[in-house]
Amino acid sequence: MTPRLREKYKNEKIKNLMAKLSLNNIHAVPRIDKIVINMGLGAEALEKKKLETCIKDIAAIAGQKPVVTKFKKSISNFKSRKGSNAGLKVTLRNDRMYEFIDRLVNIALPRIKDFKGLKDSSCDKYGNFSFGIKEHIIFPEINFDKVETIRGLDITIVTTSKKIEDTISLLKEFNFPIIKDTTKKKKKYKKIIDKEEKKENN
Numbered sequence: 001m002t003p004r005l006r007e008k009y010k011n012e013k014i015k016n017l018m019a020k021l022s023l024n025n026i027h028a029v030p031r032i033d034k035i036v037i038n039m040g041l042g043a044e045a046l047e048k049k050k051l052e053t054c055i056k057d058i059a060a061i062a063g064q065k066p067v068v069t070k071f072k073k074s075i076s077n078f079k080s081r082k083g084s085n086a087g088l089k090v091t092l093r094n095d096r097m098y099e100f101i102d103r104l105v106n107i108a109l110p111r112i113k114d115f116k117g118l119k120d121s122s123c124d125k126y127g128n129f130s131f132g133i134k135e136h137i138i139f140p141e142i143n144f145d146k147v148e149t150i151r152g153l154d155i156t157i158v159t160t161s162k163k164i165e166d167t168i169s170l171l172k173e174f175n176f177p178i179i180k181d182t183t184k185k186k187k188k189y190k191k192i193i194d195k196e197e198k199k200e201n202n
Contacts, residue, residue, distance in 0.1 A: 003098035013173045020169055030161035030170045035097050037062055038154040040087040058088050060141035062100060066090035105175050111138040117179035120168055127161040129171060
């Protein structure tokens with residue numbers, strides 16, 4: 001069965017984005033290409049039992065088994081050697097990606113205490129939107145009573161968009177709760193936007 005968000009994108013969101021972004025070619029409409037989820041484990045990655053628990057948790061959250069990432073170089077401060085386990089990573093595409101977005105937006109994010117939204121400055125000029133989750137227990141697939149250690153996640157949404165504002169528009173169509181960043185980081189974000197607009201007008 002096709003995920004409901006995939007159907008909505010095909011039947012509704014594409015038309016909305018074409019109108020909003022003033023596009024005439026359907027192939028120019030930005031789309032979400034993939035989602036990458038990372039969990040850094042540090043020293044825990046060396047403990048087999050804890051590593052297996054984390055693999056099960058990520059697999060439950062993502063609906064797909066993760067791969068174990070390795071340190072590319074030795075880091076003395078973290079007592080990490082080149083080639084040793086660093087964390088977990090899973091890349092979602094197609095149906096699993098849309099299913100994850102549905103759970104993330106409608107169930108997981110609203111569970112975050114005092115959650116105000118995702119800052120627009122989390123978007124880069126390459127069409128990526130990255131943010132962190134401090135507690136993996138916000139996902140309904142995780143049984144809080146069985147959790148020994150609460151861990152964080154880094155999520156990157158990779159899109160085909162070429163502009164920051166188009167990326168934001170795309171994600172808002174999927175009801176991502178994106179808000180304006182009023183911190184210093186916002187100034188850097190605004191400079192990138194200004195450069196894009198200047199380049200487009202030349």
